[in-house]
Amino acid sequence: MTKYASLLFISGLAFFLMVITGFLPIGNSPMLVGNAILDSAKDQVGAANVVTSVVLAYRGLDTLGELSILFAAASVVGLVLTKSSFNKSPKEIEKPARIESEDSGFVAINAIDLIFPLLLVVGMYIITHGHLTPGGGFQGGVILAIAFSMRNIVRPKQKSVDHGVVTFIEAFAGLSFIVIGLVALFSQGNFLQPMLDQGQFGSLWSAGTIPLLYLAVGLKVGAELAGLILALNTDEVND
Amino acid sequence: MMNVTIEGLLYFGAISLSLIGLFGLLASNNVFRMLLALVMFEAGANLILVLSGFRENGIAPIFLGDNAGAVMNDPVPQALVLTAIVIGVGIQALALALIFRVKKHYGTLDMGIIRSKLEVEIADQAGVAAPGSNQAPEVVDVTGEAK
Numbered sequence: 191m192t193k194y195a196s197l198l199f200i201s202g203l204a205f206f207l208m209v210i211t212g213f214l215p216i217g218n219s220p221m222l223v224g225n226a227i228l229d230s231a232k233d234q235v236g237a238a239n240v241v242t243s244v245v246l247a248y249r250g251l252d253t254l255g256e257l258s259i260l261f262a263a264a265s266v267v268g269l270v271l272t273k274s275s276f277n278k279s280p281k282e283i284e285k286p287a288r289i290e291s292e293d294s295g296f297v298a299i300n301a302i303d304l305i306f307p308l309l310l311v312v313g314m315y316i317i318t319h320g321h322l323t324p325g326g327g328f329q330g331g332v333i334l335a336i337a338f339s340m341r342n343i344v345r346p347k348q349k350s351v352d353h354g355v356v357t358f359i360e361a362f363a364g365l366s367f368i369v370i371g372l373v374a375l376f377s378q379g380n381f382l383q384p385m386l387d388q389g390q391f392g393s394l395w396s397a398g399t400i401p402l403l404y405l406a407v408g409l410k411v412g413a414e415l416a417g418l419i420l421a422l423n424t425d426e427v428n429d
Numbered sequence: 430m431m432n433v434t435i436e437g438l439l440y441f442g443a444i445s446l447s448l449i450g451l452f453g454l455l456a457s458n459n460v461f462r463m464l465l466a467l468v469m470f471e472a473g474a475n476l477i478l479v480l481s482g483f484r485e486n487g488i489a490p491i492f493l494g495d496n497a498g499a500v501m502n503d504p505v506p507q508a509l510v511l512t513a514i515v516i517g518v519g520i521q522a523l524a525l526a527l528i529f530r531v532k533k534h535y536g537t538l539d540m541g542i543i544r545s546k547l548e549v550e551i552a553d554q555a556g557v558a559a560p561g562s563n564q565a566p567e568v569v570d571v572t573g574e575a576k
Contacts, residue, residue: 196455200448207444216436217485224482224503231504232492240490240501244508256512263519267526324489328515391492411515418522422529 236388237321237397245326246403250371250382257364257410264414268421294344302344309337317408321397327404331411338412339419353420356413363410370399370406439480447473460531460538464524471517475510482506 227248228240235243245253293299313333320326371382378385386398394401450473453466482503488496490504528538535543552559 193456196452199455200452203451204444204448207448208441211437211440211444214440216434216440217483219482219484219503221482221503221505224505227504228490228501238492240492240504241507241511244504245511249508252512256515259516260519263523267522270523270526270530322491324491328511415518422522422525 232391235384235397235400236391237400238391239321239323239326241324242321242326242397242400242404246400246407247382247384250403253407254367254371254382257367257407260411260414261360261364264418264421267418271421293347298344302340306337306341309333309340313337313408313412317405318401319394320404320408321400322394327407328411331408332415334408334412335415335419338416339423342420342423353417356417356420359409360413360417363406363408363413367403367406367410370403374399436480436483440477443473443476443480445473446476449473458540460528460540460543463540464521464528467524468517468521471513475513475517478506478510478513 227244231237231240231243231247235247237243237247313330315330316323316325316333317327317330320330370385374383374385375381382403384398384400388396388398390396447470450466450468450470454463454470457463457466482505484500484502487500487502490501490507531543532538535546537543548561549559
């Protein structure tokens with residue numbers, strides 16, 4: 191009964207939305223802020239990719255908030271999946287009795303070993319060219335995280351990622367993002383305002399601090415997602 | 430008679446995708462399926478947002494050597510969607526972790542059974558009688574076994 195009621199509701203909503211879409215000025219978006227940014231981004235930021243300019247310069251504070259949401263989610267996942275460690279010091283925590291999964295077969299292991307360095311190169315390329323091409327820290331960071339967690343999946347016994355290292359990279363990247371923002375605040379007057387020489391437009395070393403910020407974002411996202419996947423990958427939930 | 434354009438079709442697809450997700454959220458009884466439906470809903474919403482920045486004959490908002498003066502699509506919705514996707518991934522991981530715990534604690538993913546067990550537990554903790562009549566029929570799993 192509920193299903194029929196919700197089906198009726200959904201079809202009504204669909205009709206309503208389709209009618210609204212029919213009146214939309216498709217192709218002539220009425221938003222003006224985009225035009226202003228497209229006109230001024232080339233001189234103000236110096237990054238060829240305007241989306242990167244918006245993400246890291248015009249809405250940089252927003253990106254910092256986004257990173258904190260991701261950080262909060264990753265921390266809470268760790269907390270929820272290892273609840274017993276809440277009141278104990280790190281030495282008292284008993285390691286959960288892991289079900290020892292076997293390594294994958296010959297084909298999977300060798301394929302991952304072959305693909306792993308290529309994935310690292312692609313991930314770093316996407317991160318460092320975030321201000322020139324589609325891509326950037328978030329996308330490249332996901333590829334880095336996938337590279338490390340794939341190794342962990344084919345060889346469950348051998349820990350390919352050390353949790354301490356992941357935490358250190360994450361903290362370091364987050365800290366350097368905020369430090370760059372604060373340096374910009376005190377030297378230029380605005381938080382995360384683009385600094386340094388803009389260089390030659392469209393070359394790899396251009397756009398001042400934007401590539402540095404995207405590198406920090408990429409490392410942070412990669413480390414956080416790797417930690418998330420590792421946490422979700424534990425066979426036994428600690429009760 | 431409306432003339433069908435590619436943009437109109439894309440809007441149609443995006444709205445349909447999000448509404449299929451919404452229907453899944455309302456109609457499914459399994460917590461994990463509800464999470465998947467939420468993911469679909471989110472994908473549809475992101476598509477609508479990206480489409481809203483489309484301009485006639487627009488190209489991707491990236492300056493290359495040979496495209497000075499060309500009409501570019503609005504970069505702001507694209508940046509917004511980038512944010513939304515990342516936050517969506519965080520929310521999905523969090524929801525998945527909570528689903529792990531629920532499955533561990535209640536032994537089931539069925540929304541109805543979880544809710545009835547939850548009510549009994551809350552009543553136990555509070556020291557009051559469980560809600561509902563004591564002559565009410567037992568909650569029955571899909572397989573027909575009494576829980």
